[in-house]
Amino acid sequence: MANAKDIREGGCLCGAVRYRVDLTEATHSTCHCRHCQKTHGAPFGMFTVVPVEYFTWLSEPAGEARASDRAVRRFCVQCGTPMTWESPEYPDQQSFSSATLDDPSGLTIAYELFVSRRFPFIAPIEGAKQYQADWEA
Numbered sequence: 309m310a311n312a313k314d315i316r317e318g319g320c321l322c323g324a325v326r327y328r329v330d331l332t333e334a335t336h337s338t339c340h341c342r343h344c345q346k347t348h349g350a351p352f353g354m355f356t357v358v359p360v361e362y363f364t365w366l367s368e369p370a371g372e373a374r375a376s377d378r379a380v381r382r383f384c385v386q387c388g389t390p391m392t393w394e395s396p397e398y399p400d401q402q403s404f405s406s407a408t409l410d411d412p413s414g415l416t417i418a419y420e421l422f423v424s425r426r427f428p429f430i431a432p433i434e435g436a437k438q439y440q441a442d443w444e445a
């Protein structure tokens with residue numbers, strides 16, 4: 309089992325952006341911060357984090373937006389799908405929108421961020437660590 313890989317592909321809604329990822333060491337999370345709510349146009353964002361060498365772009369997103377100095381959010385300029393959250397604070401990690409996986413089955417959410425901003429009709433995910441704000445807060 310040590311060498312078992314979980315290779316999957318994903319992409320944006322229109323297919324212009326594509327990637328391949330090994331989920332063997334992936335961590336999945338949700339973020340309820342206002343930036344994620346706004347940029348995803350949804351109650352929360354859902355992100356998968358993998359070691360950067362486990363992630364390969366097949367075709368990269370051209371769109372870049374910054375909601376803060378901490379990170380750039382990359383998106384498809386053709387269809388607007390939010391693809392990544394990339395911060396120089398974590399150069400060895402790749403964080404991408406979990407929902408863009410072609411096969412998003414079997415993902416377990418390890419933690420939830422900014423639950424202080426959670427929409428009142430969204431329940432906490434059972435078993436997931438709950439952080440009021442950032443994972444450092």
Ligand SMILES: [Zn+2]
Pocket residue numbers: 320321322323324325384385386387388389
């Ligand atoms: Zn697209």
Ligand SMILES: [Zn+2]
Pocket residue numbers: 339340341342343344345353422
């Ligand atoms: Zn967020």
